[in-house]
Amino acid sequence: MTILEKIREGKNGILVIGSHDRIVQSMLDFDFLSGKSEPSVRAIVTGGVSAKKFFFGDTEIIIPCVTHAAHLPQETLRHIYWGFNVQSGRRTLDSTLVFFDTIPHALGAVLFAENVPEAHATELLRRFSSTKLIFGAASVGFLVSGAMKLGAIGGIDPIQISRGKFTARGGVAVGSTSGGMTNELIQAVVNAGRRISFAAAIGGERFPVTSLSELLLLAQHDTDTKAFVYFGELGGVDEYEIVALMHAGKFTKPLVAYIAGVIDEMFDEHVQFGHAKALVMRRDESARAKRDALRNAGAVVPETFPEFLSTLHQLPEHPINDTNNTLAPLMNRQNSILSTRAIVDLEAIPVFVKKGALVKTQEHAYGTAVFEALLGKAVRSKVAPAFTEAVFRLLIDHGGEVSGAVNTMITARAGKDLASSLSAGLLTIGPRFGGAINDAARAWRAGIASHEKTEDAVERRAVSGRHIPGIGHKKYRVGLPDPRVEALAEFATLLTKHPHYDFARSVERITTGKNGSLILNIDGVIAALLLDILSECEGYAGEELDELIDAEFFNTFFIIPRTVGFSAHFIEQKRNDEGLFRLPDELLYTREAHSSPPPASRKKKKKAL
Numbered sequence: 001m002t003i004l005e006k007i008r009e010g011k012n013g014i015l016v017i018g019s020h021d022r023i024v025q026s027m028l029d030f031d032f033l034s035g036k037s038e039p040s041v042r043a044i045v046t047g048g049v050s051a052k053k054f055f056f057g058d059t060e061i062i063i064p065c066v067t068h069a070a071h072l073p074q075e076t077l078r079h080i081y082w083g084f085n086v087q088s089g090r091r092t093l094d095s096t097l098v099f100f101d102t103i104p105h106a107l108g109a110v111l112f113a114e115n116v117p118e119a120h121a122t123e124l125l126r127r128f129s130s131t132k133l134i135f136g137a138a139s140v141g142f143l144v145s146g147a148m149k150l151g152a153i154g155g156i157d158p159i160q161i162s163r164g165k166f167t168a169r170g171g172v173a174v175g176s177t178s179g180g181m182t183n184e185l186i187q188a189v190v191n192a193g194r195r196i197s198f199a200a201a202i203g204g205e206r207f208p209v210t211s212l213s214e215l216l217l218l219a220q221h222d223t224d225t226k227a228f229v230y231f232g233e234l235g236g237v238d239e240y241e242i243v244a245l246m247h248a249g250k251f252t253k254p255l256v257a258y259i260a261g262v263i264d265e266m267f268d269e270h271v272q273f274g275h276a277k278a279l280v281m282r283r284d285e286s287a288r289a290k291r292d293a294l295r296n297a298g299a300v301v302p303e304t305f306p307e308f309l310s311t312l313h314q315l316p317e318h319p320i321n322d323t324n325n326t327l328a329p330l331m332n333r334q335n336s337i338l339s340t341r342a343i344v345d346l347e348a349i350p351v352f353v354k355k356g357a358l359v360k361t362q363e364h365a366y367g368t369a370v371f372e373a374l375l376g377k378a379v380r381s382k383v384a385p386a387f388t389e390a391v392f393r394l395l396i397d398h399g400g401e402v403s404g405a406v407n408t409m410i411t412a413r414a415g416k417d418l419a420s421s422l423s424a425g426l427l428t429i430g431p432r433f434g435g436a437i438n439d440a441a442r443a444w445r446a447g448i449a450s451h452e453k454t455e456d457a458v459e460r461r462a463v464s465g466r467h468i469p470g471i472g473h474k475k476y477r478v479g480l481p482d483p484r485v486e487a488l489a490e491f492a493t494l495l496t497k498h499p500h501y502d503f504a505r506s507v508e509r510i511t512t513g514k515n516g517s518l519i520l521n522i523d524g525v526i527a528a529l530l531l532d533i534l535s536e537c538e539g540y541a542g543e544e545l546d547e548l549i550d551a552e553f554f555n556t557f558f559i560i561p562r563t564v565g566f567s568a569h570f571i572e573q574k575r576n577d578e579g580l581f582r583l584p585d586e587l588l589y590t591r592e593a594h595s596s597p598p599p600a601s602r603k604k605k606k607k608a609l
Contacts, residue, residue: 470524
């Protein structure tokens with residue numbers, strides 16, 4: 001199996017060495033547009049952070065960062081076959097040696113940096129020229145259409161990648177020492193109605209590790225490749241490698257070449273062009289001499305660049321199977337402010353209490369221990385600990401967007417420890433977030449104790465301008481119920497009587513008649529059912545329930561599980577290590593000190609008067 005076949009078969013996992021986020025994102029965009037199910041970039045070797053955020057399509061992903069390749073898990077290393085080294089020229093040798101020492105099964109790499117010391121370049125050449133496929137130094141990359149984009153080759157913008165049409169396999173190989181011209185050749189081939197099989201820039205430095213002849217031999221032995229397009233320039237003798245291969249019959253596919261730099265003949269002295277070896281040192285290094293040699297070997301070598309572009313229309317065509325992925329998901333992407341995962345799948349909460357099955361089949365040792373610790377006495381029923389564990393399962397987390405989780409994450413990103421970050425999240429708990437269970441219990445107790453009609457209790461609250469604790473939700477509403485409430489409601493079927501739960505539901509029927517979002521929420525259902533369980537199953541009388549309410553017993557059913565959730569968010573932020581959080585300016589309304597309030601504030605104040 002050739003190295004190109006290995007890449008097309010899936011040996012295309014990449015380790016990025018150094019930091020160049022725009023190029024990394026372009027490689028991920030190529031993966032997505034090529035129809036891949038997962039990104040090729042597996043990790044990044046860089047300092048200062050533990051992870052970086054990128055996009056795969058329009059989905060934000062986290063790529064792990066390490067200070068040394070050896071710090072990666074063996075499972076990750078096993079799937080890495082290529083290195084993309086963007087470190088500086090003076091560090092390229094050492095970091096490349098570390099890469100291959102750590103991942104000996106790796107197939108090759110791209111060395112992006114310019115000005116790699118020649119002694120370092122020759123050392124890489126000596127060690128790897130016959131065993132690894134290494135492009136550079138000063139290479140923009142290596143591309144295998146539909147399979148791997150290693151570097152900036154083909155462009156770093158999604159639109160450039162789309163226009164290059166190399167997300168599907170083609171039949172024309174492209175190569176050059178020049179990175180810029182490699183990208184130009186890709187576009188020229190596409191404009192001629194052909195597609196790329198693979199493309200590479202061997203690098204503009206004087207001693208590239210992979211030679212031009214090796215690149216031609218890749219094309220010769222590749223069944224996809226039907227022709228080769230090459231751009232060269234004056235200086236050096238690389239083109240004579242092609243000549244030798246063609247004369248020896250080792251490269252037999254059509255070759256179209258353009259050699260730039262005949263203008264050098266117009267000067268009295270030879271001129272140094274862009275690349276290190278783009279300088280004529282002897283006669284056979286001139287652009288004209290190399291053109292003549294290639295023609296004599298059988299290559300098509302037009303005199304002018306327009307003629308060169310026209311010749312591309314004569315190249316063999318290749319069947320095209322484009323991918324289905326479009327550019328739309330890659331446009332207008334916005335980075336998240338905070339990166340976090342869903343600790344609990346709130347959309348798939350099972351109704352795990354059905355006909356008492358949960359109570360009958362599980363012992364709930366943890367729920368028993370917690371309930372007894374909070375009450376200071378042994379539990380009498382299986383329902384109380386079962387309810388405790390059910391609530392804890394459901395309340396561990398409600399997403400990273402809630403205020404307590406946000407405060408925990410922001411504090412973690414400020415570099416604080418677990419206790420400090422957890423405290424920041426827990427201190428957010430109050431009547432508007434999580435702390436309403438106790439207030440809801442007080443409201444349901446008052447409703448039952450006063451024997452007041454539900455309609456009168458609701459109206460009295462409305463007249464006084466007070467919200468009803470345990471009622472209302474920002475996300476859920478009539479027709480879109482909170483799955484946590486639906487799950488816990490099953491506990492009512494385990495009780496002979498449930499007056500507090502019935503009262504809460506009667507309040508809900510009235511409030512939802514006014515506003516569909518004024519449903520019985522998770523705080524309200526926990527409070528109601530816990531009151532009923534304590535009464536029926538644990539034998540608590542009215543005064544004892546009032547004592548528990550005064551002691552904030554009911555809020556512990558939020559604080560205990562959410563402590564676990566906040567801790568999980570803390571650990572995730574430490575692992576992501578995204579640095580100090582700062583709110584984007586565009587999300588703030590700011591005004592100069594001592595200025596008048598914004599129009600909305602003035603309007604509200606006038607109405608109040």
